[in-house]
Amino acid sequence: MLIKKITLKNFRNHTFLSFDFSRRLNILSGPNALGKTNVAEAIYYLSLGQSFRTDEDITLIQKNEDRAEIEAVITEGELVRKINVVITKLGRTIAVNGKNISKLSDLSKCVNVILFQPKDVSLFKGPPRDRRHFLDISISKKSAIYLDYLSRYNKILKQRNNLLKSDTVDETLLEVTTELMIKLAGSIISYRQLYVKDNNDILNKITRSLTGDKGTFELKYYPFVPYDANFNENAKNAFKKVEEGDLRRKQTSIGIHREDLSISHNGRDIASFGSQSENRIAALALKLSPYFLITDKDKKPIVVLDDVMSELDQRHQDSLIKFLRKFNQVFITGTKLDIPNCNHLLIKPKTKEVI
Ligand SMILES: Nc1ncnc2c1ncn2[C@@H]1O[C@H](COP(=O)(O)OP(=O)(O)O)[C@@H](O)[C@H]1O
Numbered sequence: 170m171l172i173k174k175i176t177l178k179n180f181r182n183h184t185f186l187s188f189d190f191s192r193r194l195n196i197l198s199g200p201n202a203l204g205k206t207n208v209a210e211a212i213y214y215l216s217l218g219q220s221f222r223t224d225e226d227i228t229l230i231q232k233n234e235d236r237a238e239i240e241a242v243i244t245e246g247e248l249v250r251k252i253n254v255v256i257t258k259l260g261r262t263i264a265v266n267g268k269n270i271s272k273l274s275d276l277s278k279c280v281n282v283i284l285f286q287p288k289d290v291s292l293f294k295g296p297p298r299d300r301r302h303f304l305d306i307s308i309s310k311k312s313a314i315y316l317d318y319l320s321r322y323n324k325i326l327k328q329r330n331n332l333l334k335s336d337t338v339d340e341t342l343l344e345v346t347t348e349l350m351i352k353l354a355g356s357i358i359s360y361r362q363l364y365v366k367d368n369n370d371i372l373n374k375i376t377r378s379l380t381g382d383k384g385t386f387e388l389k390y391y392p393f394v395p396y397d398a399n400f401n402e403n404a405k406n407a408f409k410k411v412e413e414g415d416l417r418r419k420q421t422s423i424g425i426h427r428e429d430l431s432i433s434h435n436g437r438d439i440a441s442f443g444s445q446s447e448n449r450i451a452a453l454a455l456k457l458s459p460y461f462l463i464t465d466k467d468k469k470p471i472v473v474l475d476d477v478m479s480e481l482d483q484r485h486q487d488s489l490i491k492f493l494r495k496f497n498q499v500f501i502t503g504t505k506l507d508i509p510n511c512n513h514l515l516i517k518p519k520t521k522e523v524i
């Protein structure tokens with residue numbers, strides 16, 4: 170996929186900004202607070218219908234304005250799609266080729282963006298929720314049905330928790346709800362297991378390209394019960410074991426909403442033993458890996474690296490740029506990016522009005 174053009178109106182600090190993007194490397198360089206991350210945010214918004222910096226769309230609207238707009242032209246091979254996002258204080262609408270979309274999965278089919286931001290360096294040290302989020306987003310970009318499994322699971326989980334909170338728990342209803350949860354959990358775990366398995370080869374290819382290091386990184390996934398021929402029985406037993414505790418604490422203590430991932434380097438856990446640099450490389454490689462898992466060339470994701478280069482030493486910067494030149498389309502933001510043979514985009518700083 171390629172973003173050919175983007176136009177922002179009253180989006181954050183950009184009153185009006187229009188860029189034609191090229192294939193390969195697009196560079197947004199300049200001083201702090203120019204609005205570079207805001208452009209990255211708009212590109213990301215196109216793929217998920219949400220920002221990576223806020224849950225409140227209203228903050229995306231320029232101060233003292235009523236609406237923000239993002240317009241973009243996206244191509245997928247010969248297919249050309251025009252995406253329009255309008256955000257107002259009352260809500261937002263997203264249209265693809267003039268037709269409003271109702272499901273976000275319809276949007277993520279049209280635009281696929283991989284984002285890496287400085288805080289991703291602590292992906293492995295941070296809370297499990299961030300790692301599950303990464304895993305879920307990556308899988309859903311490859312298999313749209315996964316999002317449906319997830320949202321159905323989350324609904325049932327809510328029902329189960331409400332049930333556990335009720336004064337007199339209906340035992341039969343609890344059993345039926347748990348069984349439904351187990352069924353959906355089985356599908357989700359099978360996707361997660363497969364994704365992690367496929368990911369490991371790619372992960373090592375990426376880290377070797379970036380560092381020359383021949384060591385082995387291994388991504389590990391810890392399902393609450395592994396998905397195999399005995400999954401149903403094992404999961405039922407696992408739920409039985411925790412039922413008393415769940416009833417006491419009035420919440421579901423096991424399930425796919427509590428699982429985690431870890432990564433090791435030469436057998437040692439990165440989060441506990443890895444240097445900052447190893448953590449950064451592992452997180453970067455993991456974030457880039459979905460690019461290689463999507464085999465259809467036209468559907469390959471657009472990559473956005475926000476403010477990542479300054480954190481790397483010169484050697485790692487050079488090998489990362491060399492590596493990224495093979496990608497269909499990449500956006501890199503930073504304060505000083507003097508990289509040859511790229512499309513350098515210019516954000517003009519606002520001149521102060523003279524009174
Ligand atoms: N809703 C908004 N309206 C106007 N300006 C905003 C809004 N949200 C953020 N900004 C401004 O955007 C600027 C930050 O942009 P950012 O993209 O983070 O800069 P950069 O990445 O170039 O350092 C800040 O000056 C901030 O005040």
Ligand SMILES: [Mg+2]
Pocket residue numbers: 205206207476502
């Ligand atoms: Mg920034």
